Amino acid sequence: MNEKTMSLPFIIYDPECPLCVRFKQALEHMDFDISLSFYPLDHPELFREFPKLELDKINKEVHLILDDETNNILKGHEVIEYLAKRNSTVKKFAWLLDTDVGEKASHFFYKSVNKLRESLHNHCSTCRK
Numbered sequence: 001m002n003e004k005t006m007s008l009p010f011i012i013y014d015p016e017c018p019l020c021v022r023f024k025q026a027l028e029h030m031d032f033d034i035s036l037s038f039y040p041l042d043h044p045e046l047f048r049e050f051p052k053l054e055l056d057k058i059n060k061e062v063h064l065i066l067d068d069e070t071n072n073i074l075k076g077h078e079v080i081e082y083l084a085k086r087n088s089t090v091k092k093f094a095w096l097l098d099t100d101v102g103e104k105a106s107h108f109f110y111k112s113v114n115k116l117r118e119s120l121h122n123h124c125s126t127c128r129k
Contacts, residue, residue: 011036011037012041012058019116019117020062020117024038027083031087032086041058041059052073053065062076077106077111
């Protein structure tokens with residue numbers, strides 16, 4: 001297989017979605033115990049280097065690519081949980097995510113934000129392509 005040009009781990013974001021761009025910008029200013037990269041969903045190498053990715057699924061929820069060899073891809077609320085456990089401030093409370101209540105809260109938070117993103121996408125003239 002060809003050598004990868006994209007740095008792992010990375011989040012795929014929609015550069016046409018204002019909420020996605022703001023989410024990316026906020027994450028870039030946070031302190032994580034990993035080096036996190038960001039690539040737009042129209043990155044020329046994305047689907048060549050990661051052929052198992054599907055554009056329609058990426059458009060529906062956030063994806064974080066951890067490892068291309070094991071095809072370890074987190075989606076939706078899994079991304080929120082992963083990032084929370086790796087943020088220097090939040091990880092002190094990350095054990096809460098391992099409880100039933102924490103998991104429900106993570107699902108609810110992600111579902112609410114994703115619903116807002118979909119609503120913005122449906123009403124935005126530049127987003128609807």
